[in-house]
Amino acid sequence: MRTIDIHIPILVKEESELTSEELHLLDEARRATYRSYAPYSHFSVGAAVLLADGTIVGGSNQENAAYPSGLCAERTAMFYANSRYPDQPIRSICIAARNAYGEFIHRPIAPCGACRQSLLEAEQRAGHPIGVLLYGTDGIYSIRSIKDLLPLGFDESFL
Ligand code: THU
Secondary structure (H helix, E strand, C coil): CCCCCCCCCEEEECHHHCCHHHHHHHHHHHHHHCCCECCCCCCEEEEEEEECCCCEEEEECECCCCHHHCECHHHHHHHHHHHHCCCCCEEEEEEEEECCCCCECCCCCCCCHHHHHHHHHHHHHHCCCCEEEEEECCEEEEECCHHHHCCCCCCHHHC
């Protein structure tokens, strides 16, 4: 028997420690939460993706009375970016969320498994790591790649 240890470094940053580019992306993610359509969960998520040419695309969660028909903020932003700018690889993504009281959540938001899977493919398509910023008022998690968010991920190499 042998063990495989997977070590995932997560930097925990204060807002004051972000670069101006990161801060800009965070502002867009926070802004996007106000465009969320979340009448069922009352959980408003915003995502902002930064493209290779500097373009920033925002997206928010869009719910539906038939619950599974809705879509998370991350995939809304990413799929829109890929469909609008197919030749611009994604460089980084920032995610923020507000609770039912309208407050930004304290703990950094954790993207769901389906979003991690979709983002993993975007990372492979980009051919370089996509940086991730997960916003919480208590701290911001800075993660160097989507692969770090989804170790042992399934991808086309298995097919
Ligand atoms: N949601 C996101 O948009 N992104 C996440 O990272 C977690 C969850 C949405 C899906 C649903 O509209 C609501 O938050 C509650 O799960």
